[in-house]
Each structure stands twice: as C-alpha cells, then as structure tokens.
Amino acid sequence: MIEKERLDKLLNAYMDGELDQRRQTEVKRLLKHDEYVSNRLRQLEKCRQLVATLPLEEAPVGIIEDIKQRIENQARPAIVYQQYDRVEGAKYLMVRKLLSVAAMVALAAVLGGVVYTIVAPNSGSQSPIIAQSQPEPQLPVETDTTVAAVTTDKTEPVETAPVKPVEPAKPQQQIFTATLELGTVNERQVNAFLQRAIADNRLVQLQLPVVQQDRIYAITGSSEGLSILLADLAGIWNQFNSASLYVETGLIGQKVIVSNVTAQQIDKIAVQQNTDSIVAAAKDFAALNRISRPLATEQLVAAMPGEQIYLMPIPKPALTSNRTEPKPTSDYTTQEFSFTIVISGAD
Amino acid sequence: MQPQTAHINISDEVLIEQWQRGDSAALERLITKYKDRIYSTILRICANRDSAAELTQDVFVKVIENTKRFQAKSSFYTWCFRIAVNVALNYCRRQNVRRAVSLEARTGPDYDQAKAALRNYLADDSTADPAEIVQSKEQLELLLDAIDELDNDQRAVLVLRDIQNMNYAQIAAVLEIELGTVRSRLSRARANLRQKLQRLLQ
Numbered sequence: 001m002i003e004k005e006r007l008d009k010l011l012n013a014y015m016d017g018e019l020d021q022r023r024q025t026e027v028k029r030l031l032k033h034d035e036y037v038s039n040r041l042r043q044l045e046k047c048r049q050l051v052a053t054l055p056l057e058e059a060p061v062g063i064i065e066d067i068k069q070r071i072e073n074q075a076r077p078a079i080v081y082q083q084y085d086r087v088e089g090a091k092y093l094m095v096r097k098l099l100s101v102a103a104m105v106a107l108a109a110v111l112g113g114v115v116y117t118i119v120a121p122n123s124g125s126q127s128p129i130i131a132q133s134q135p136e137p138q139l140p141v142e143t144d145t146t147v148a149a150v151t152t153d154k155t156e157p158v159e160t161a162p163v164k165p166v167e168p169a170k171p172q173q174q175i176f177t178a179t180l181e182l183g184t185v186n187e188r189q190v191n192a193f194l195q196r197a198i199a200d201n202r203l204v205q206l207q208l209p210v211v212q213q214d215r216i217y218a219i220t221g222s223s224e225g226l227s228i229l230l231a232d233l234a235g236i237w238n239q240f241n242s243a244s245l246y247v248e249t250g251l252i253g254q255k256v257i258v259s260n261v262t263a264q265q266i267d268k269i270a271v272q273q274n275t276d277s278i279v280a281a282a283k284d285f286a287a288l289n290r291i292s293r294p295l296a297t298e299q300l301v302a303a304m305p306g307e308q309i310y311l312m313p314i315p316k317p318a319l320t321s322n323r324t325e326p327k328p329t330s331d332y333t334t335q336e337f338s339f340t341i342v343i344s345g346a347d
Numbered sequence: 348m349q350p351q352t353a354h355i356n357i358s359d360e361v362l363i364e365q366w367q368r369g370d371s372a373a374l375e376r377l378i379t380k381y382k383d384r385i386y387s388t389i390l391r392i393c394a395n396r397d398s399a400a401e402l403t404q405d406v407f408v409k410v411i412e413n414t415k416r417f418q419a420k421s422s423f424y425t426w427c428f429r430i431a432v433n434v435a436l437n438y439c440r441r442q443n444v445r446r447a448v449s450l451e452a453r454t455g456p457d458y459d460q461a462k463a464a465l466r467n468y469l470a471d472d473s474t475a476d477p478a479e480i481v482q483s484k485e486q487l488e489l490l491l492d493a494i495d496e497l498d499n500d501q502r503a504v505l506v507l508r509d510i511q512n513m514n515y516a517q518i519a520a521v522l523e524i525e526l527g528t529v530r531s532r533l534s535r536a537r538a539n540l541r542q543k544l545q546r547l548l549q
Binding site for chain 1: 400404411
C-alpha cells in the first residue's frame, strides 16, 4: 500500500512536470520496463485530463456592479469617514492643546496671585495680621480723677499712657488718632451730653467691651463731624477740671500728650493733613500749655489788658430758617479720625 | 505556465499601484481579470452557483479592503486565490453537508449512457477524448458528483492544479502548506476520484 502511494506520488509528479531531470529519467525507465507502472500512469492521466477538461465557469453577469455596489456601501464610506475622522481628530487634538495651554496659563496666573498675596509686602494700615502683631503700649490703670494733673507733671508721655480702649479698624483715609481724657465732677451730665452730641452729629460710636463703657467713647467719622462735636464740647468745657489729649504718633508706644488741652486746640490738631503735621501741632500745643499752665485764662487776660485774646472759639452752626437744622450727613464709610474720649470723675 | 504567471504579477502590481493612487478603473480591471477564475475555483470547491457568486463578491471586497495592507512578499495572484480558497473552504465547513444529491441518485437512461461512456473512458485500453466526456450534461454531473465527494482539502488541491493549472509551489503558497503535502494531497485526490468514479459506474 505504502509502495503504491509512493508510486502514485511519483507518477503524479512526473505527470505534472514537477520532477527533476534525474527522477524523470528513472520514471521513464520504470515505465519502459514495468507494465503496472505504465498502466497506473495511464489511469492517473485519464483522471487528470478528465478534471482538466472541466469548463471554466464564467462569473454571473453583473457581478462587477454588485462588487462595486458593495464597495461603495462599505469601502467608500469607510474611507470618507476615515478622512473625516482624521480631520476631526486633528481639530480635536488642536483644541485640546489650546485648552491645555490656556489651563496652564490660568493655573500659573492663579498660583502667581496666591504667591504674590503671601510674599508681597502689605501696608501696615491694611494688614490686620501686622496690626495685631504690633505690641500694644503699656496701659496704665485708671485710678483716680487726677489723671490729667498727674500726667501734666510728667515729661515722658510714654510713662503716662492713658487707658487705651479698643480701637476701631483704621480705614485707609484715617489720619487723626487720639485719646482725650476729661476729668469732671459732673460725670453724669457730661456723659449724657456726650451721648447726645455723638448721636446728633451721627458719629460712629464703636462698641467697647470694657466695663466702664459709659465713660469711654470711641468714635470715628469725618473731620467735619469731629469739628462739630468739638464745638459742642467747647460749650461745656468749663465743666472739666482736667483735659489731656494723647495723640498717636504712628510709632508704637509713643504718644504726644497735650495737657490742659482745649477743644479748639484739638480741632486744630485734627484738621492737619498728615500725621507729621498732627504730631507737630500736638507738640506745639503741648509745649505752649506747659508754659501757660500756671496761668489761668483769666490771669492771662488780666495780664494783657487792652490786648485781645484770640482763643479762636469754634463757631457753632446756627439755624437760619424754620427748617430743621440739617445735621451733617453721616458718612459712615468715612473714617478720617479715631477719637476716644475718656470721662473720669469722682462719683 | 510560469511566464504567464510572471506576466500576471507585473500587471497586477501596476494595477494595484494605480488603484492605491485612487484610479477606480484599475480596480475594475483587476476584478475583470480575475472574476471568472475566482468564481470558477469557488464554484468547483463549494459546488453551489448562488453561493459561489456571493462568495466571489466577498473575496473581492476583502481584497479591496486589504489592498493597502497588501505587500509584495507574494504575488497578488497568489494572495487573491488564497483569500478565495479560504472563503470557499470556510463556507464548506459551515455547510457541513455539501450536497444533498448522492452518487446513486443519478438514475435513468441518460445517466446509464453517461456511466457507460465514463466506464469506457476509464478503461485502460480506451483512447476516448476527455473533452467529449464533459460535453455531456449527465457525464459532467457524474464527474462533478465524484469531485464533490472528495475531502475538502483534496478537492482544493485538485481544483488548483487541474483546473487553475497552478504548479505545486503556487498551490503550496495559496494553501500555505508544505510542498510535500501538496504532492500527497494531490496524489490521494486523483486516486480517490478514480475510485469514486469506478464505484459510481458499477
């Protein structure tokens, strides 16, 4: 059987021209001398010729059109979509790149802003952190009603720093900051007058968490409002047996003390345009009052007969019509001064 | 045979290049060139005209879809026939039973004459012309029935060799098998075909 298969393979290869020259020679010799081999070759040859004579079938008419139709339905749209997808993909990638760049720029800007906020120097008046970090001046304890008299004897204002109430937040335009200590025996009347004057002049009175809140008035507002308040106070200035003004210099722990200060002097100090001018005016009045302290006003007048004393009384606004006197408009957003009035009395 | 194949390969390369540049006429020429051979090969393997027409379309669609990936490692001719034979064999495997008509079903006077003619042809001392055999419808059907009875792989080798006139190397390339396997399959295919015909003609 195996020999027959080998013979068939050899004869088929011979028949199909797939043998080399040497094997072809061998097969030819076998065919010449072996009848079985020659008969087998004829059988295989007839079989091969029978199949080989099968007609070549032609493809159905219209198959090209069918193929083209299928190509149009499948291949062409795919190519078109591929090209479309390629273009859209390129656009999408470009948009993504632009968005990425924009996002990076925005992120860098935000980070820059944050870093600048952290490391950039801030002005003292605007930075609550820096303001809180400043050491508070040593506050003396209010003991008696002779604070003004005691402080007038002092030459170093730092040692006689008054009670410092809680100060309001300083707005940017605030210039004049001072504390006025007033000593009086009519404390109740003075307090009532002050409360009414503050309300009438629509000044902002800050809440004070101290126990003696009714004696301490921390007010703020416009310069005009302060002037009017001082004019009101000038009317009862004779009720005070002492009046000392502590003007902030802008330096920590340093104040200018103006003893025996008058309402007019306070107004002159307060209307100065900058802190240096305020300090200079306060020092001038402090020096002037030290010199003139032993002399009462009446004595000065008596000592200068014929001479007109210009104490510059502050004119009060007067009604000129039946209409209700318009109080100065309250501009609560304007904080041009921070003024603290401490009323000390002997109840 | 070899010069013809070489001529086909050169032409195919030019047509493919033109098609890849967007020349749809080149594609049409390629289809026209091979449609009958592909169809005939598929028909002899799967033995169904409608299916052969459908599968031929599938072959060319696959060829077109993969033309851009086609590389000249093998000839377009070989590549195209490889796709066709694979498509046809896959179809045969899916169908499992190739034909409902058995060899014994061919009965009647016409088939008796056809069988007699075929017996005479296959006789050792006969000198009948094989071309006259296939002229008869009944004899042709009997022959096709015997071919259809062959194993799928043997039938594919027989078709490629005796109908498409491929040499052994080309058959090995199309079927992606060894040259010795081609020899074995072809030898068994012819021997089996003769046995089946003899059984039919008894």
